[in-house]
Amino acid sequence: MEAIFDEAGKLAAEVLAPLNKTGDQDGAKLADGVVTTSPGFKDAYAQYRDAGWNAVPFDPNYGGQGLPYAIAFPVQEMWQSANMSFGLCPLLNQGAVEAINHHGSDDQKNTYLPKLISGEWTGTMNLTEPQAGSDLGLIRTKAAPQADGSYAITGQKIFITYGEHDMADNIIHLVLGRIDGAPDDVKGISLFIVPKILENGSRNTVECIGLEHKLGIHGSPTCTMDFDGAKGELVGTAHEGLRYMFTMMNNARLSVGLQGVAIAERATQKALEYAHDRVQGKSLSTGARAPIEEHADVKRMLLTMKALTQAGRMLTYEAALALDSGDKGKVEFMTPIVKSWCTDNAVEVASLGVQVHGGMGFIEETGAAQFYRDARILPIYEGTNGIQAADLAFRKMQRDQGAEALKYITEMEPYLPLEYAQGLKDLVTHICKATPEEAAASATPLLKAFGIAAGGAMMARAAQAAQRLAQDEFTAEKIRLAEFYRLNILPLALAHIKIAIDGPAPII
Ligand SMILES: Cc1cc2nc3c(=O)[nH]c(=O)nc-3n(C[C@H](O)[C@H](O)[C@H](O)COP(=O)(O)OP(=O)(O)OC[C@H]3O[C@@H](n4cnc5c(N)ncnc54)[C@H](O)[C@@H]3O)c2cc1C
Incomplete structure (x- = not known):
C-alpha cells in the first residue's frame, strides 16, 4: 500500500x-x-x-x-x-x-x-x-x-x-x-x-x-x-435506464464526497503554510509579534479545517470499506451523507482558508480563492445536496422504517456521548412517522445531524486507535483534534436534531 x-x-x-x-x-x-x-x-x-x-x-x-x-x-x-x-x-x-x-x-x-x-x-x-x-x-x-x-x-x-x-x-x-x-x-x-x-x-x-x-x-x-x-x-x-444510471451515480456520489475531502485537504495545507509564515499582531503570552498561527482565533479556524477534513476522510473511507465488504445497505445509507456532508464541509473549509489568508485570500494569486471557487460545484452536481437529503429521509429512512439508520447508530454509539445516540434515535423515529411534507422540510438538518455525529464518532475512534498504536506526536494530534471536534463541532448535531424536529412548521 x-x-x-x-x-x-x-x-x-x-x-x-x-x-x-x-x-x-x-x-x-x-x-x-x-x-x-x-x-x-x-x-x-x-x-x-x-x-x-x-x-x-x-x-x-x-x-x-x-x-x-x-x-x-x-x-x-x-x-x-x-x-x-x-x-x-x-x-x-x-x-x-x-x-x-x-x-x-x-x-x-x-x-x-x-x-x-x-x-x-x-x-x-x-x-x-x-x-x-x-x-x-x-x-x-x-x-x-x-x-x-x-x-x-x-x-x-x-x-x-x-x-x-x-x-x-x-x-x-x-x-x-x-x-x-x-x-x-x-x-x-x-x-x-x-x-x-x-x-x-x-x-x-x-x-x-x-x-x-x-x-x-x-x-x-x-x-x-x-x-x-x-x-x-x-x-x-x-x-430500466434510471435504475442502471443509479449504479453510476451512486459510485460517483461517493467520489464527489471524496472530492470534497480532497479540496478541503488542499485548502487546509495552504492555510497552515500561510498562517505559519504570516506575522501579524502580538502573542498574548510573550508580547512579541507572532505568526498568525499562534492567535487563538486563527488556531480555531485551522483546527476546524483539519477536523472537518479528517472526519470527512474517515467517513468516506468507511464507505469504501463497506463497498469492499459488500455491505450494500450501509453503502446506500452512507452515500447521501458522504456526498453532502463532505461537500458542504469542503465549501466551509475552503472559505475558512480564504479567511486565514486575510485580504490575500481574496486575491487570486495565493490560490486560496481558487479552492473556494472550485469547491462550490460540489454541493450541486451528482444530485444537489438538497436532493441527497431527500434521498436520506425518504428512500434511506422512511422506506425501511429506520432499520439501516438504527444499525448505523448502533455502530457509532460506543464513540459518542450518550445524548447524541439517543437524539439520533429519536430523530429517526420522528422522521419515520413524519408526513412527506414534514420529512422533506426536515431532510437537510437530518442529514447534517447524521454527518456531524458520524464524523464525531470517527474522530473518537481514530483517537482510540492512535492511542493503541503509539504514544507519539501523531497520537497527541489525533487526541487533540478529536477533543476539538467533540467540544466545538459535535454539539451542532444536537442543534440540527432540534431543527429537524421543530423547524418544519413555518416552512410548510
Ligand atoms: C460543472 C458542472 C458539471 C456537471 N456535470 C454533469 C455531467 O457530467 N453529466 C450530467 O448529466 N450532468 C452534469 N451536471 C448537471 C448537474 O448534475 C445538475 O446541474 C444538478 O443535478 C442540478 O440540476 P439543475 O441544475 O437542473 O438544478 P435544478 O434541478 O433546477 O435545482 C435547482 C434547485 O432546486 C432544488 N430542487 C430541485 N428539485 C427539488 C426537489 N424535488 N426537492 C427539493 N429541492 C429540489 C435543488 O436542490 C436546487 O437547489 C453538471 C453541472 C455542472 C454545473
Whole structure:
C-alpha cells in the first residue's frame, strides 16, 4: 500500500498539482467542435494512463487491477487534491465502467471495458437536459429503434463533464433517453452507449456545441452535447435506464464526497503554510509579534479545517470499506451523507482558508480563492445536496422504517456521548412517522445531524486507535483534534436534531 500511495503522491504532486492553477487561468477551449484541454492536461493524462492508474479498482477480467476501494479512494483523493478539474475525467469514467460492468451485455463488456479501464478511452455521463436536472423524469432525448437493432439518439444534453476533449482516442457516452412510445415519466427512460467513434472507425453524429463559462473548475470542460441521430446501443432492458444510471451515480456520489475531502485537504495545507509564515499582531503570552498561527482565533479556524477534513476522510473511507465488504445497505445509507456532508464541509473549509489568508485570500494569486471557487460545484452536481437529503429521509429512512439508520447508530454509539445516540434515535423515529411534507422540510438538518455525529464518532475512534498504536506526536494530534471536534463541532448535531424536529412548521 505504501508503495502505491508514494507513487500516486509523486504523480499528483509533480505532474497534476502544477497544472491546477494554469488550468484555472487557461481552461479548456472549444473551436469547430474540437475541445482542447488546458495546456499540459493531455500529457499529464498520458502519464497517468501509461502508469496504469486508471485501472486500480476495476475487474481484472477486463484489465483492471482488482484493488479494493479502500486503496483506490486514497489514491483518487490525491488526484482530486492535486487538480480537481483533471480528476473529474477519471471520476466519470469510473461511473461508466461500473454501469457497463453491472448492466452491459458480454459483448458490450468485451468491447468497452478493456479500453475504458486502461484509460485509452474515457466515459461520460449524459443525464442533464435544459428542462431536466434534478427531475430526470422530464428527459426528452429520443431513441428511435433501427433495423440493425441499434438506436438513433437525438437530443441535447447540457453540463456534460469531459463530453469532448483531446486526451483520449474515443469517448464513450452513457446517455439517458426515451425509446419512441415509452411512458412519459421516469419509467420510460433507457440507458444507451453512444461512442464518439464507431467500431468501423467513422465519427458518430454526436458533437460538442458549447462550453460553459463557470465559477470554478475551468480546467474541466463542461459541454453542451448535440446528438443528431447518433448510433447508440441499448444497455440491459428498455425502460430500466434510471435504475442502471443509479449504479453510476451512486459510485460517483461517493467520489464527489471524496472530492470534497480532497479540496478541503488542499485548502487546509495552504492555510497552515500561510498562517505559519504570516506575522501579524502580538502573542498574548510573550508580547512579541507572532505568526498568525499562534492567535487563538486563527488556531480555531485551522483546527476546524483539519477536523472537518479528517472526519470527512474517515467517513468516506468507511464507505469504501463497506463497498469492499459488500455491505450494500450501509453503502446506500452512507452515500447521501458522504456526498453532502463532505461537500458542504469542503465549501466551509475552503472559505475558512480564504479567511486565514486575510485580504490575500481574496486575491487570486495565493490560490486560496481558487479552492473556494472550485469547491462550490460540489454541493450541486451528482444530485444537489438538497436532493441527497431527500434521498436520506425518504428512500434511506422512511422506506425501511429506520432499520439501516438504527444499525448505523448502533455502530457509532460506543464513540459518542450518550445524548447524541439517543437524539439520533429519536430523530429517526420522528422522521419515520413524519408526513412527506414534514420529512422533506426536515431532510437537510437530518442529514447534517447524521454527518456531524458520524464524523464525531470517527474522530473518537481514530483517537482510540492512535492511542493503541503509539504514544507519539501523531497520537497527541489525533487526541487533540478529536477533543476539538467533540467540544466545538459535535454539539451542532444536537442543534440540527432540534431543527429537524421543530423547524418544519413555518416552512410548510
Ligand atoms: C460543472 C458542472 C458539471 C456537471 N456535470 C454533469 C455531467 O457530467 N453529466 C450530467 O448529466 N450532468 C452534469 N451536471 C448537471 C448537474 O448534475 C445538475 O446541474 C444538478 O443535478 C442540478 O440540476 P439543475 O441544475 O437542473 O438544478 P435544478 O434541478 O433546477 O435545482 C435547482 C434547485 O432546486 C432544488 N430542487 C430541485 N428539485 C427539488 C426537489 N424535488 N426537492 C427539493 N429541492 C429540489 C435543488 O436542490 C436546487 O437547489 C453538471 C453541472 C455542472 C454545473
